[in-house]
Amino acid sequence: MSEDRSYPAEVSGPFPTPPHDFVDDEGRDIVVRIADDDREDLVAMYEAFDPEDRAQGIPPVGERSIRRWLDRVFEDECLNVIAWHGGEAVGHSMLVPDDEDAYELAIFVLGSHQSAGIGTELLQTLLGHGKEQEIDRVWLTVERWNEPAIGLYQKVGFEIRNTESFELEMAIRIADSE
Amino acid sequence: MEILLGVGGSEHSRRALEETIERVQETGDELTVAIFSSEEVETTLTDIEADIRDTLEEVDVEAEVRRIRGHPGGELVQLADEEGFDRLVIGGGTRSPLGKVQLGSIAEFVVLNAETPVTLIR
Numbered sequence: 201m202s203e204d205r206s207y208p209a210e211v212s213g214p215f216p217t218p219p220h221d222f223v224d225d226e227g228r229d230i231v232v233r234i235a236d237d238d239r240e241d242l243v244a245m246y247e248a249f250d251p252e253d254r255a256q257g258i259p260p261v262g263e264r265s266i267r268r269w270l271d272r273v274f275e276d277e278c279l280n281v282i283a284w285h286g287g288e289a290v291g292h293s294m295l296v297p298d299d300e301d302a303y304e305l306a307i308f309v310l311g312s313h314q315s316a317g318i319g320t321e322l323l324q325t326l327l328g329h330g331k332e333q334e335i336d337r338v339w340l341t342v343e344r345w346n347e348p349a350i351g352l353y354q355k356v357g358f359e360i361r362n363t364e365s366f367e368l369e370m371a372i373r374i375a376d377s378e
Numbered sequence: 379m380e381i382l383l384g385v386g387g388s389e390h391s392r393r394a395l396e397e398t399i400e401r402v403q404e405t406g407d408e409l410t411v412a413i414f415s416s417e418e419v420e421t422t423l424t425d426i427e428a429d430i431r432d433t434l435e436e437v438d439v440e441a442e443v444r445r446i447r448g449h450p451g452g453e454l455v456q457l458a459d460e461e462g463f464d465r466l467v468i469g470g471g472t473r474s475p476l477g478k479v480q481l482g483s484i485a486e487f488v489v490l491n492a493e494t495p496v497t498l499i500r
Contacts (some may be wrong), residue, residue, distance in 0.1 A: 256478035269477050296476035304475045341478060366481045 207302075207337045207371045212357025215328030215374070216321070218281055224316040228285055232325040235280035241289040242270060242282070250311040255343065256367065259308060272296075273306075279329055283309070283322045291318050293326040295338065302337040303330065323356050327374050336375040341367040379407045382463040382494075384454045385430060386414050386484065387421035390469030394499040395430065398467050399439050409441040412457060414450035416484060451487030458494040466492050471500030 283291030293307040358370040470485025
């Protein structure tokens with residue numbers, strides 16, 4: 201598809217890098233870490249996921265489909281970070297390479313832990329990790345009606361770019377491209 | 379039921395064709411296949427038509443095959459609405475690198491504009 205793959209001229213940041221700990225708006229101790237061998241914790245998180253928080257078919261429904269999707273976003277060159285509340289995975293954000301040297305981003309926070317600032321910290325920490333790994337351009341799609349998500353992305357530095365697609369596309373530059 | 383299937387030579391179209399044939403075999407619905415070329419696919423109309431006729435012959439399903447030119451979405455919708463088809467079937471919907479469903483422009487146009495009920499196969 202001939203989409204407009206333009207990115208903001210300005211570089212956003214600085215961003216925290218993992219491990220990054222903070223206290224959320226509800227007073228809970230949260231830490232964001234690079235995902236290691238945490239697949240089972242993520243499966244548990246996505247099985248508990250509220251169907252209305254799904255976006256364009258992900259996370260998929262059902263354990264088998266969840267595992268298949270996780271296999272894909274944990275392939276080589278993908279970056280994954282997890283927000284932990286004690287031993288429970290409560291948020292997951294990922295960067296998956298496209299075929300134009302940029303990365304697609306997605307983020308999911310468990311319903312019980314939404315609206316407490318975790319999404320912002322998780323997103324920023326993933327971008328910090330991405331920059332460490334020499335990623336410079338990141339994009340995402342979001343439903344046009346999802347104003348809270350759009351607001352979060354804008355706060356972090358994403359800009360809306362014009363496309364004719366069903367969903368809104370947003371992009372950010374986190375390093376100067378060489 | 380009279381079914382209009384839009385096929386454009388993409389992999390999604392191919393799957394829509396196969397699923398529609400299966401369905402027609404079960405129900406005995408009357409099938410018309412409208413073929414179009416799109417920017418996303420290099421296959422010519424002649425190749426698409428030959429492929430469809432071969433496939434139909436293999437499974438012994440009869441269908442009228444018509445070519446549409448111009449804006450595929452617009453022409454499909456007009457054909458379906460004006461000629462009183464009961465259902466318009468199209469393939470569509472790709473996946474982003476991390477697995478999000480994305481509608482193609484033809485599928486989006488058809489879903490938004492057709493008066494005829496639309497089945498999207500993805």
